[in-house]
Amino acid sequence: MPAQVPKAVAELPRQVREELTRRLRRKKHAFRADDVQVVEPPLLRRAVGASALGNCMEWFDFGVYSYLAATIGKVFFPGASPGAQVVSSFATFAAAFVVRPLGGLVFGPLGDRLGRQKVLATTMIMMAIGTFAIGLIPSYATIGIAAPILLLVARMVQGFSTGGEYGGATTFVAEYSPDRRRGFLSSWLDFGTFVGYALGSALVTVLNLALTDDQMLAWGWRLPFLIAGPLGVIGLYMRLKLEESPAFQQQLDEHEKSMAQESAGSELKSIVTRYWRPLLICMGLVLLYNVTNYMVTGFLPTYQTETLNRSSGSADLLVLIGMVWIVVLITFIGRLSDRIGRRPVYGVSAAAMIVLAVPSFLLIKMSGTWPPVFGVLILSTLLACFAAPSAATLPALFPTAVRYAAMGIGFNIAVAAFGGTTPLVTEALVNVTGDDLMPAYYLMLAGVIGLVTVKFLPETAQVPLNGSQPMVGSRAERQELITTSQELYRVSEQQREGVPQSESSAHSRRS
Helix, strand or coil: CCCCCCHHHHCCCHHHHHHHHHHHHHHCCCCCHHHCEECCHHHHHHHHHHHHHHHHHHHHHHHHHHHCHHHHHHHHCCCCCHHHHHHHHHHHHHHHHHCHHHHHHHHHHHHHHHCHHHHHHHHHHHHHHHHHHHCCCCCHHHHCCHHHHHHHHHHHHHHHHHCCHHHHHHHHHHHHCCHHHHHHHHHHHHHHHHHHHHHHHHHHHHHHHHCCHHHHHHCHHHHHHHCHHHHHHHHHHHHHCCCCCHHHHHHHHCCCCHHHHCCHHHHHHHHHHHCHHHHHHHHHHHHHHHHHHHHHHHHHHHHHHHHCCCCHHHHHHHHHHHHHHHHHHHHHHHHHHHHHCHHHHHHHHHHHHHHHHHHHHHHHHCCCCHHHHHHHHHHHHHHHHHHCCHHHHCHHHCCHHHHHHHHHHHHHHHHHHHHCCHHHHHHHHHHHHCCCCHHHHHHHHHHHHHHHHHHHCCCCCCCCCCCCCCEECCHHHHHHHHHHHHHHHHHHHHHHCCCCHHHHHHHHHHC
8 A cells, every 4th residue: 555544554454454444434433442342361262262172072072983984884884895894884974964964054043043152052962962872882793784773873963963063163263253363263163173083083093002903893992982971061061151252142232133033944045045155165165174174084094994904003193193283283374374364375275285185195105104194294284274264264254144054054065065975985986996096186176176266265364254343352452443443434535535645644644
């Protein structure tokens, strides 16, 4: 911008300046104290911490199935060949994703009507029940065909609850986060996700190292699932202690829930017809994130044991290293997305996926210790780059009144169609073609789709959420934003009236 523009205005990122200008012109005055929402640090820490902890527990439950897929195939599908056992196990894994959109369609509108906190507490306890039940199901040898049927039912309970989990948790944390730090604070949600994955992987790795194959088949595989009971109680307690998000409270206080007066069917139809463009963007980013996610967390352990003939202990340890690396990186990348924007992080990472997918799998296939480690670390770094900005980027695509429901639609349809099916599809492709680089080609395709999506992604770093007041982390930040808005409003009005910039600058100095 020209040098005469006030420094506070000139230093605003372009997308923030444009959004604040639109809001100020609608208001026809600069921001006042009641126009800016302050989230006190203790409340913010509790909201982010409890959400991340609940997410950690929920994804520990959901993730242990991935690490035990080969063992579960032997327990519940003993009559099939080894390859068919794995495919059958992954088919049951994918079944949970089939019902995820249904969970999103049910929990999303409820979250927009009743509040985010109540629905998140419900999804927490449902996931714990579904996971705990898996640990109690008798084997095929004991009850026959009823065993895989019960496994399928339990997985569908998990999937239904997860349909309302990520969309709700991202919405909740994004609505609590100050605009300047939404990328960093929201990245703690996926930090919790991968800590949960890592804990599940670590537990399965320890069991595989400590128990014999016969002991794992007989009873060892049940232990991670049975832990879900007490974890669910802890997670439920944490989520019941949370207060509703400021954006949702503001919406209630101002009676701006016009869509909440519609029936669920009318609301969903309205979302699809009015917000089809951000829905497609959401689905493209979710595809990029979750194809990579389930390739690393869901498929890679079994790929190593069944395709590369490695021991389950070494395979789980390799994936655990990747999970720990993601945990180390993810909040730093979230902070980076606040500074340089979400689009550069997604765009560079998607391009890197196209280039590095095949080299990564070639490294993973190599013998020795370090080449496979480097291959997994490359994929894990890319996964961290997709995960870190997601919880801040996706909710920002939709207004407050429909945010939870729209996330439930876009996120879960994409995960069901592309993310959860990744282990099943890639395992089937490897078996059919005999080409053990098929997973890399699948990742390259996801990278291409992600790169196209980023082209249409609006930049939302540091921008107030659509339908919500600007959010700040302290009263000092609020006063700073009010002062900046006064300068911005003055410049905006003078530009609209055609006042020369030099006169604008002189008027600003006199004021």
